[in-house]
Amino acid sequence: TENFQVAIDGPASAGKSTIAKILATDFKYVYVDTGAMYRTITLAANKAGLAYEDEKKIIALLPKITIRFEPDPFMQRVFLNDEEVTNDIRSTEITNNVSLVSSYAAIREDLVKRQRNIADSQNVIMDGRDIGTTVLPNAQVKIFLVASVSERAERRYKENIAKGMTTNLVDLKADIELRDYKDSHRKISPLVQAKDAILVDTTGQKIEDVVSEITKIIKNNQ
Ligand code: C5P
Structure with missing residues (x-):
């Protein structure tokens, strides 16, 4: 691939989006929050009055759904x-049902296509669960x-209070x-560390230190 791709995967609330947003701003890459895409489909199902178990009807919504990101520094x-x-895609209702909706094969196929399309035309930092293993294997x-x-x-508790x-x-x-259990145990592209991914443990680390650690990794690979 000619474009530069940074894949950041990991379990829920590990700091992926916080870190990815800062890196995207620093490197002037486009930030793609794939979790927000799965959340948006889950919200669309809810708004259509569908049960989250109703795989067929949720899949039928896909052609009518456009998901658009507007960059904002914060x-x-x-x-x-x-x-x-x-804000609606971050509610407890959506958070607790997104893993089921994102386990459906046709949902994943559709969103993976959209994600690859975005990465085709520009440099990206993409975060999610299966970016390094499935969406952007290169x-x-x-x-x-x-x-x-x-x-x-x-x-997450502090964020919610705020x-x-x-x-x-x-x-x-x-x-x-x-949620981690469901995401790691689903059949299609479960949450797993890619063989060639670098493990970064942020426990007890400051955001700025994690950012500079990954910045070094990116610069070494450019
Ligand atoms: O990243 P975030 O926590 O917002 O993701 C919400 C949910 O979307 C995850 O728990 C997972 O079920 C699903 N997801 C996924 N594959 C991705 C990104 C998110 O299945 N690449």
Whole structure:
């Protein structure tokens, strides 16, 4: 591939999007949040009044769904057709059902195509679960970002408080563990570290230190 591709995969709330956004700004690459795409499909199913178990009807929505990102230095804005869904896709309802919807083969095929199309025409930093293994197998840099589950739950807890959402740490930790379990055990492109990915453990690390560690890796591969 001529374009430069950075793949960042890892479990829920490991800091992927925070780190990827900073790197994308520094390197002037396009940031692609693939989790937001799976969340948008899940939200579209909810808005259409479908059960998350109704694979066929959810798949039938795909041709009518446009997912668009608008860059924003702080919070990238996400649009489902013409409607902004930036905040709605982060609700507990969507978070707790996205793993089921993203396990459907036709959903994954459709979104992988959209993700590859974006990466075809520009340099990207893409984060998700299967970027290094499936979406961009030839990415020049592959990072597998992890952190302890207690630290991930605490980070998410603080984020929620800042947003004015009330949640408790015990539930958050259980939700994260369950989502990781589902994402790692599904049949199609489960969450797994690619053989050629570099493991970065962010437990107890400052964001700026993780950013500079990955910056070095990118520069060494350019
Ligand atoms: O990254 P984020 O936590 O927003 O992802 C939400 C969910 O979308 C994941 O838990 C997973 O079920 C699904 N996902 C996926 N493949 C990706 C990105 C996200 O299956 N590449």
